Amino acid sequence: MNISSNDKVNDFLADTQLTSPKQCELVTSIRGLFLSANSDLVDDIKYGGLVFNLSGKLIGGIYTYKEHISIEFSNGASFADPDYILEGKGKQRRHLKIQSDEDISIKSAEYFIKQACNSFS
Numbered sequence: 001m002n003i004s005s006n007d008k009v010n011d012f013l014a015d016t017q018l019t020s021p022k023q024c025e026l027v028t029s030i031r032g033l034f035l036s037a038n039s040d041l042v043d044d045i046k047y048g049g050l051v052f053n054l055s056g057k058l059i060g061g062i063y064t065y066k067e068h069i070s071i072e073f074s075n076g077a078s079f080a081d082p083d084y085i086l087e088g089k090g091k092q093r094r095h096l097k098i099q100s101d102e103d104i105s106i107k108s109a110e111y112f113i114k115q116a117c118n119s120f121s
Contacts, residue, residue: 004043006042006043006044006045008044008045009043009044009045009050011045012045012050013027013028013050016064020064023064023069025101026069026098026100026101026104027050027062027064027069029101029104030062030069030071030098030104030109030113031043031050031062033104033109033110033113034052034060034062034113034116034117037110037113037114037116037117038054038117040054040055041053041054041059041117042054046058046061047061047063048063049061049062049063049064049072050062050063052116054117057074058074059073059074059075059116059117059119060072060073060074060076060113060116067099068097068098068099069097069098069099070095070096070097070098071095071096071098071109071112071113072093072094072095073086073093073094073095073112073115073116074092074093074116075092075116075119076088076092076093076094076095076112076116077090077091077092077093077094078092078119079094079112079115079116079119080115081094081112083108085107085108085112086112096109096112
């Protein structure tokens with residue numbers, strides 16, 4: 001697990017490991033995709049989940065629920081989504097529901113994470 005310079009992030013990851021090792025694996029994998037997409041991302045805890053900021057703007061986050069993990073994108077409504085994979089109907093936000101490691105690739109998480117990192121740069 002890649003350690004954060006933010007103690008709140010490390011506590012969140014440790015708590016997730018204790019309550020659901022499977023979810024922690026998914027969160028760690030998804031977090032790695034965010035961090036490798038842009039080295040200027042700053043991770044933090046907000047709204048009960050792990051969020052990512054770029055130049056002081058919230059671009060997205062990872063939230064854990066009982067049955068799934070949600071990858072949220074602050075500006076997701078503007079993303080290229082030719083296969084209509086993103087969920088949500090809000091003005092700006094869109095999300096992906098992840099229930100397994102396979103969902104990360106099946107739902108093109110890396111593709112959308114890269115768009116999130118580019119949408120505010």
